[in-house]
Amino acid sequence: MTCRLDLITLLKAFAAILLLQAAVIPFATADDAGSTDKAVEAAPADDKKLPIGQLLELTSPITDEALGAVRKTALELQRQAAKEKRPAYLILQLSPGSSQFHHVYALADFLASEPLTQLTTVAWVPEDVFGNNVFVALACQEIVMHPDAHLGDIGRGEALRKEDQDIVRGIIAKRRNAKVTPALVAGLMNPSETILHLTVDQGDGIKEKRLATAAEAAQLRDQGVVISDSKTLKDQGTPWKISGAEAREEDILITQTAGSTRDVIDAYGLPLEALRNRITGETIDKVAYIELKDTIDDQFYSFAIRQIQRAVNQNVELIIFEIDSPGGGLLHSADIANTIANLREKDIKTVAFVREQAYSGGTIVALGCDEIYMLPEATIGDAIPVLFLEGQALKDTEGKVLSAERELMHQLAERKNRPPALLEAIADIDLEVFEVTHRKTGRVWFMSEAEIHASGEEWLQGPLVPETRKGVALTVGGRRAAELRIAEPPVTDLEDLRARLGIPQDIKFRRIERTWVDHVVFNLNGPAMTGLLFFIGVICIYLELHTMTGFFGIISVLAFGVFFWSKIMGGTAGGLEVILFLIGIGCLALEIFVIPGFGVFGISGILLLLVSLVMASQTFGGITAEYDLIQAGRSVAMFGVALFAVMVTGLLLSSFLPKIPFLRGMILDPPGGLAADGPRLRPELAAAAHPLMASRGRSVTVLRPAGKARLDGQIVDVISDGPFIMEDKDIEVVRITGNRIVVREVQA
DSSP: OHHHHHHHHHHHHHHHHHHHHHHHHHHHHHHHHHHHHHHHHHHHHHHOOOOEEEEEEEOSSOOHHHHHHHHHHHHHHHHHHHHHTOOEEEEEEEOSSOOOHHHHHHHHHHHHHSOOTTEEEEEEEOSOEEGGGHHHHHHSSEEEEOTTOEEEOTTTTSOOOHHHHHHHHHHHTTOSSTTOOHHHHHHHHOTTOOEEEEEEEEETTEEEEEEEEHHHHHHHHHTTOEEEEEEEEEOTTSOOEEEHHHHHHHTOSOSEEOSSHHHHHHHTTOOGGGGOOOGGGOOOOOEEEEEEESOBSHHHHHHHHHHHHHHHHTTOSEEEEEEEEOOBOHHHHHHHHHHHHGGGGGTOEEEEEEEEEEETHHHHHHHTSSEEEEOTTOEEEOOOOOOEETTEEOHHHHHHHHHHHHHHHHHHHHHTTOOHHHHHHHHOTTOOEEEEEETTTOOEEEEEHHHHHHTTTSEEEEEEOGGGOTTOOOEEEHHHHHHTTSSOSOOSSHHHHHHHHTOOTTOOOOEEOOOHHHHHHHHHTSHHHHHHHHHHHHHHHHHHHHHOOSHHHHHHHHHHHHHHHHHHHHTSOOHHHHHHHHHHHHHHHIIIIISTTSOHHHHHHHHHHHHHHHHHHSOOSOSOHHHHHHHHHHHHHHHHHHHHHHHHHHHHHHHHGGGSHHHHTTSOSSTTSOOTTSOOOOGGGOOTTSTTTTOEEEESSOBSSEEEEEETTEEEEEEESSSOBOTTOEEEEEEEETTEEEEEEOOO
8 A cells, every 4th residue: 555655656756747847848948949040040140141243344355365354253253152152243344346256255155164153144234235245245144234225236237157156056055044045146146037025825824935036936836836926026137136125124135134333233232342343354554643632722623634634644544542632612623523533434443542531522523433442530521512702602502503513423423333312412411311222122222212202112211321311411431431332341551452453562653742833833823923924914015015126025925825834734724715815916916017997806806815814714614604704703803903003004114114224225205205305216217218207197097006197198007106096187207117107196
């Protein structure tokens, strides 16, 4: 009995232990499972790595060097992807032009034949590509096109040679790209083919879309295949040029479309560094390093434009602009930025390097570059436009200026693949920008509220970018600029920048700084020096007309020569202004010496001179028309003051010039007046034997100072010795120099 009770008690205790274990284990298991799930969830997060990639721009013609660059880059990406277990993409940007078939065949054969298991090759077609270059795109695993770009017509209006067609078919047969079918390739190679888009009924309600030539479609019908729909994509005898939009609509040839290179990079989830394309893979060995520092003013502008042009003339491949500027003139900043942006058309890559700050106009200049690299602690942004004239903000034009600057920022953003809304927020303190996510691709971008609404439901609105809250102009540091897609990931120093750009160590940077010539040009372009040069040039002409020595004429030519040289070096003048000035001088010369009396040439000459001087003193086509008019008014006022000084000086010279010993023997004493004993002439100019010497007559036209007069019954060309002489006034000859007859009015 006791033993039985003990056994029962033992069994109950054992059952209780089992029940307790059953109750405890699920919780423990749940906790363990939770920990395991978290570990599983964390593991992918830890193991999840961004894909790697590289963009190579294949310029035409494609050569063996391009093949070497593609091969080297592809194998490097393949090796890195296998080692790090990451997806890799090689994006080949194709450009218009012609290439030899054997070169493109070698490249296409490499792309289609190599076992690049970890690497996806992508052809990016941003503009029309025809001819043999199309072969490279067909050999890639994927094709991305701009909606407006066209791809095709491999034979450029003619059918490829049969042996070349066989080569292309052989590459395509490897089917690296499922959307590139034999029928599609046949239409691209041979204009005589007719290409149809068929809908094949396979039964049980299953329908298949496929491309076929006219012969293939007829063969399918003969075999009894049910074709429920047929659409002609290419007619016989017409070269086939497929647009990105058409390919997307018909679901042929391409994987997707993209609006810019940046869109392609983002579509594949690649970092910004993939945009650092190497043109045909050649090493950069011609580099210019230009320092753009201090306030952006006339001197800054002239220095920047001059050094950029010098670098272009030296055929450099890369220009690095070290920017350290608190800002300055919006017009100059915009002009420099557009000049830099246009260098891409000359196959010159541009890089902005910001060590400390690039505010306002400095930011605009940096945004004109292809890439922006910053130190982590550097700052960029805050380009609020404000116009000041005479200490007062021009409220009526600030709205127009802001609109113009936002348009400038938008254009620069689109040209350099940066978020337009963020760049506009640098100038507009009222513009809020949000982080957005593409509904289908998951691409992250930045848009204003208006842009989000305009896109329909394509983008999902996310959080506000805090740096764009109302009342604040976007200003960010190096790391944040990279996060916002404005700049590249930060660099630590210049050597790090060199490594990022792939510049060999043996290439030394020669810093281009401002020299004494730049300071001279800047000082000569100041309002005071400009007015002084104009004053010297005009007053020397006045003295030359009264002395006829040639000395003052040379000084006048030098003064105007220095004036236009400084304006040309300063970037505000060119050949047009010089030509207008010379034409104006010619019109005045005709008025004085050839056909005096009518005034047409004289007035035209004066207007041309004024227009040329004003045009040379400023750059038109700026921010607003009102701003240009105000600047032109200031230039006219400056020349008006200088001309008034010339008139005052001329009156003083009329009184004191005859008393100067050096000039006393060259002129009348006083000019236009009578001395105590009558006119005094230089002895060698007396020419008493001349028949008209000391003769009297009457003016036929107004002498201002040249014109015509009747002397001894004949009409002759004369010139007044001082003030203008009206028509039909009594005159007398006071001096004859060669064919130059100088007269003065006889006072009653």
